[in-house]
Amino acid sequence: RAKAAGGNRFELADPEADARAITRHGLTTALPAALERGEFFIEYQPLVRLDDGTVHGAEALVRWSHPQHGVLGPDRFIPLAEHTGLIVPLGRWVLEQSVRQARFWQQQLPEGALGMPLRVNVNLSPAQLHHPGLVADTVEVLERIGLPPGGLCLEVTESALIGADEDLLKPLRQLAEMGVDIALDDFGTGYSNLANLRRLPVSVLKLDRSFTQGMQQHPADPVDLKIVEGIVSLAHSLELAVTVEGVETGAQADHLRRLGCDTAQGWYYARPGPPERLHTLLLADAV
Numbered sequence: 001r002a003k004a005a006g007g008n009r010f011e012l013a014d015p016e017a018d019a020r021a022i023t024r025h026g027l028t029t030a031l032p033a034a035l036e037r038g039e040f041f042i043e044y045q046p047l048v049r050l051d052d053g054t055v056h057g058a059e060a061l062v063r064w065s066h067p068q069h070g071v072l073g074p075d076r077f078i079p080l081a082e083h084t085g086l087i088v089p090l091g092r093w094v095l096e097q098s099v100r101q102a103r104f105w106q107q108q109l110p111e112g113a114l115g116m117p118l119r120v121n122v123n124l125s126p127a128q129l130h131h132p133g134l135v136a137d138t139v140e141v142l143e144r145i146g147l148p149p150g151g152l153c154l155e156v157t158e159s160a161l162i163g164a165d166e167d168l169l170k171p172l173r174q175l176a177e178m179g180v181d182i183a184l185d186d187f188g189t190g191y192s193n194l195a196n197l198r199r200l201p202v203s204v205l206k207l208d209r210s211f212t213q214g215m216q217q218h219p220a221d222p223v224d225l226k227i228v229e230g231i232v233s234l235a236h237s238l239e240l241a242v243t244v245e246g247v248e249t250g251a252q253a254d255h256l257r258r259l260g261c262d263t264a265q266g267w268y269y270a271r272p273g274p275p276e277r278l279h280t281l282l283l284a285d286a287v
């Protein structure tokens with residue numbers, strides 16, 4: 001970080017900041033070749049139904065196995081990919097892998113064992129949302145791989161949709177009409193107008209981790225409990241399902257279940273991991 005230099009724009013050199021800028025630059029220029037060389041991989045984190053603890057899906061989370069820096073999390077490179085536009089081909093790759101994986105899980109499971117078809121959640125960046133090929137690409141992948149649209153849930157952050165006009169919402173609306181679920185990710189961090197929710201083609205609210213954090217201590221933060229209770233009741237009155245992120249303890253899960261949340265995701269259930277791990281969990285559920 002640049003040192004506070006009292007308004008002087010010629011700040012003292014900060015070797016750490018320089019190193020970070022050089023790394024950022026290096027990572028940015030390495031992104032396209034990394035995609036071609038297959039250095040990205042996806043971990044899947046189970047989505048669990050709070051009422052009976054069964055796995056009903058998984059969120060796809062991309063990672064970069066960098067030859068020098070080791071495994072990098074998405075926060076290190078997604079913003080860079082957004083900036084250069086590489087997010088579009090990278091996002092398409094994530095979508096294709098995830099759809100293949102969901103198709104594989106659906107085929108592997110005894111029919112109806114979970115009461116509903118398993119689905120995969122894929123994150124969409126704002127740049128992908130603005131890309132004109134989004135609907136066509138998504139339809140093409142689903143059809144080619146043979147996953148019913150209901151097997152896919154696209155996650156869009158609340159902040160990406162704040163102030164969104166009809167042009168931006170149209171592709172999401174088209175996908176929703178086809179049966180693809182749309183989730184509002186990191187909900188509660190973006191200061192959006194709650195009344196605005198009715199206008200959005202979303203069927204799931206993903207409550208941000210910051211809400212579940214207040215339920216970790218004993219007793220739980222009463223204000224957090226009230227807020228979540230209010231959001232859940234609003235969401236349900238709009239016929240939206242509520243998923244909670246960042247559940248790390250059994251106590252949190254108990255609170256969230258009592259407050260009427262539908263599904264949960266977090267380390268308490270499982271960390272993100274290779275697809276085989278989820279496969280094992282699913283088969284354990286099914287017996």
Ligand code: C2E
Nearest residue numbers: 061062073074075078094123124125246247248265266267
């Ligand atoms: P997100 O969509 O909100 O994903 C949830 C993040 O919370 C993931 O971080 C996950 O590993 C982490 N997490 C899950 N359970 C817990 C828990 O119990 N405690 C804590 N402390 N953390 C938990 P991750 O994998 O680092 O991903 C960060 C963000 O990067 C994601 O946030 C998402 O916005 C973005 N991202 C990941 N994959 C993709 C992708 O394929 N495309 C795009 N556009 N963005 C992606």
Ligand code: MG
Nearest residue numbers: 059123155185
């Ligand atoms: Mg997400």
Ligand code: MG
Nearest residue numbers: 185186206245
């Ligand atoms: Mg999230």
Ligand code: MG
Nearest residue numbers: 186208209245
């Ligand atoms: Mg989040």
